[in-house]
Amino acid sequence: MTDHNSDKQRQLDQYRVDDTNSRYTTDQGVRVEDTDNSLSIGERGPTILEDFHFREKVTRFDHERIPERVVHARGSGAHGVFQVYESLAEFTCADFLCDPSQQTPVFVRFSTVGGSRGSADTVRDVRGFATKFYTRQGNYDLVGNNFPVFFVQDAIKFADFVHSVKPEPHNEIPQAQSAHDTLWDFVQLQPETMHTIMWLMSDRSIPRSYRMMDGFGVHTYRLVNADGKGTFVKFHWRPALGAHSLVWDEVLRVQGNDPDFNRRDLWEAIEAGSYPEWELGLQLVPEEDEHKFDFDLLDPTKLIPEEEVPLRMVGRMTLNRNPDNFFAETEQVAFCTANVVPGIDFTNDPLLQGRNFSYLDTQLLRLGGPNFQQIPINRPLAPVHNDNRDGFHQHMIHTSHTNYSKNSISGGCPATGVLAGDMNGVFKHYTERIDGEKIRKRSPSFADHYSQATLFWNSMAPWEKDHIIKAFLFELGHVQRRYIKEQVVDRLANVDAGLAAHVAAGIGLPAPAARGSNHGKSSPALSQDNQPAGLATRKIAILAADSTDAGALYPVLQELESGKAVCHVIAPHEGMAGTLAVDRQVSAAASVLYDAVLCTGGEELCGNGYAVQFVREAFKHGKAIGALPDGEALLRAAALPGRQGVIDSAAGDGFTGQFIAAIVKHRHHDREVTAFPA
Numbered sequence: 001m002t003d004h005n006s007d008k009q010r011q012l013d014q015y016r017v018d019d020t021n022s023r024y025t026t027d028q029g030v031r032v033e034d035t036d037n038s039l040s041i042g043e044r045g046p047t048i049l050e051d052f053h054f055r056e057k058v059t060r061f062d063h064e065r066i067p068e069r070v071v072h073a074r075g076s077g078a079h080g081v082f083q084v085y086e087s088l089a090e091f092t093c094a095d096f097l098c099d100p101s102q103q104t105p106v107f108v109r110f111s112t113v114g115g116s117r118g119s120a121d122t123v124r125d126v127r128g129f130a131t132k133f134y135t136r137q138g139n140y141d142l143v144g145n146n147f148p149v150f151f152v153q154d155a156i157k158f159a160d161f162v163h164s165v166k167p168e169p170h171n172e173i174p175q176a177q178s179a180h181d182t183l184w185d186f187v188q189l190q191p192e193t194m195h196t197i198m199w200l201m202s203d204r205s206i207p208r209s210y211r212m213m214d215g216f217g218v219h220t221y222r223l224v225n226a227d228g229k230g231t232f233v234k235f236h237w238r239p240a241l242g243a244h245s246l247v248w249d250e251v252l253r254v255q256g257n258d259p260d261f262n263r264r265d266l267w268e269a270i271e272a273g274s275y276p277e278w279e280l281g282l283q284l285v286p287e288e289d290e291h292k293f294d295f296d297l298l299d300p301t302k303l304i305p306e307e308e309v310p311l312r313m314v315g316r317m318t319l320n321r322n323p324d325n326f327f328a329e330t331e332q333v334a335f336c337t338a339n340v341v342p343g344i345d346f347t348n349d350p351l352l353q354g355r356n357f358s359y360l361d362t363q364l365l366r367l368g369g370p371n372f373q374q375i376p377i378n379r380p381l382a383p384v385h386n387d388n389r390d391g392f393h394q395h396m397i398h399t400s401h402t403n404y405s406k407n408s409i410s411g412g413c414p415a416t417g418v419l420a421g422d423m424n425g426v427f428k429h430y431t432e433r434i435d436g437e438k439i440r441k442r443s444p445s446f447a448d449h450y451s452q453a454t455l456f457w458n459s460m461a462p463w464e465k466d467h468i469i470k471a472f473l474f475e476l477g478h479v480q481r482r483y484i485k486e487q488v489v490d491r492l493a494n495v496d497a498g499l500a501a502h503v504a505a506g507i508g509l510p511a512p513a514a515r516g517s518n519h520g521k522s523s524p525a526l527s528q529d530n531q532p533a534g535l536a537t538r539k540i541a542i543l544a545a546d547s548t549d550a551g552a553l554y555p556v557l558q559e560l561e562s563g564k565a566v567c568h569v570i571a572p573h574e575g576m577a578g579t580l581a582v583d584r585q586v587s588a589a590a591s592v593l594y595d596a597v598l599c600t601g602g603e604e605l606c607g608n609g610y611a612v613q614f615v616r617e618a619f620k621h622g623k624a625i626g627a628l629p630d631g632e633a634l635l636r637a638a639a640l641p642g643r644q645g646v647i648d649s650a651a652g653d654g655f656t657g658q659f660i661a662a663i664v665k666h667r668h669h670d671r672e673v674t675a676f677p678a
């Protein structure tokens, strides 16, 4: 199912190339006789320079790659639409936020940050969540992440931070990992990182799916209404499926089994018509309340607790179409925080101010010059008229005899709002009075680096705290220099003495002296413990064999599939298992690629190590396990050390309902077992 209805799709249609029933030509449109043999002197002689087809083919191949993004190199994109629920004209004059009848086309790119284009999807990292709205007033880019806070406060520190987390310069190790000395050296010397580091050590950094993660604009932006009145705003994307994560041991195994795990998941869901959805939520703060918080709204290492300023849900985004060509769309899409439309403006957040410079600059290099805005995926739907001219890859043929403003020769066109005497829909910068000295200095209101790190820690459920401690142990366990570990643990003492003590004990250091006292505040909205969840698109592995009792299985399958779960039959061999068509043979499958397991197959599977391992691993990773009567032998063979989330014939008629309820719980964290090697 594809959506051809939006204006953006119609615009892209002009550039889509369909090779069906076509003839092979050169780039000049000349038909080619043969592309398997180069032109040579005699059958065994040298290739000759005259072969323009050969030269063109090789040259084009040599030039296929462009520089990958310096950060967020690995990503996946999709098209969709956004619609606001009701007019927000009280706060903003942005047309797309004021007209509930309007569907605004969007292109969204999700990404990891640190890894190269070819790195695995499921690494511990922030995820990018960048949305391009093709509005009637021009393109608006909301370039966010799945964390609401950032590592540094000032854009001048971005290169330092990125250098520290990237592979180390002398040997380019490790790829797409934060578990190494330079990152943790940066962290211990730059305590403003500590809040975001807490998010990075939490399960937020290993999302189950791009469809199951939040998005945040991070900075405080400003909405501006038609009267020029400003309102501070934080943007949030809330996934309809809830924000869910993998567990770390699972992550390590997914990387080998399917490095494209998140990319594939997004692609397959859209192909299957299970269109991912997010609600747009706003936290709105009147200008006059700017200083009522115990942190600075301009500080990007701080969030506004939802308990203080609740989210107002204002619209919905649905992703409903996969790109036709990865390079043309996902790779060439160019986002920029400075792409705003009337009604949305910046604040003086020093990270945002720097970003507004960096994104245009990076596209000029990455996409080879100033005309990248004309690449189909980047073209606005709004008409573009100005006096910008020429440059590499200019696609437009400007017919005007003038390219300056003001002019009289072209009747003064294109005319600015002022010249045309028509201010309708022009972008007007928010009028803000600024008085100050030219200084290179961080505001003292940015100085508290720990209170919100503590708030985050306090808000975690016990299992989330456990995961955070284990994440610190993994990360610091990969740090070579002991003094760096000591310093990090010392910093942690400012977050929470118990956390610091646990980490210190794990890496063999004395517990640091407690610093101050934990303020005891929490924000329940920060926990992933109570996320909405459903059965739709959950992947269920049906372990089966020739002797599977299909009669008992079919009604369960039917109910799972009517709830839009995706069921795969996994058996010792491909082909048929009894009357069931097999999707994967068990040695080529892995439990980490599924959300739940249903055991069948009688004694036949008990001697199959892959099947037994499958069940044990699913248990270890907290997944729902069901056993039909003919699957209970396999359950026994797996010798599971607990029963939480394990449903068998004891459930009687309630089996399917209980199994589904166990799946919907996402993970049974109460049963995670470290002393149980899967």
Ligand code: HDD
Binding pocket: 069, 070, 071, 072, 075, 109, 110, 111, 127, 128, 129, 130, 143, 144, 145, 149, 150, 154, 155, 156, 158, 159, 217, 218, 219, 300, 333, 334, 335, 351, 354, 355, 358, 359, 362, 363
């Ligand atoms: Fe950035 C890419 C998000 C800080 C400089 N950034 C990039 C992308 C996302 C973000 C989602 C990928 C866009 C895509 O899919 O093409 N970046 C953020 C967030 C930040 C942030 C949420 C903090 C709140 N970034 C940040 C700073 C700077 C940059 C402070 C520079 C001073 N970011 C870039 C960049 C990238 C980029 C180098 C690389 C590729 C690109 O822009 O197009 O310019």
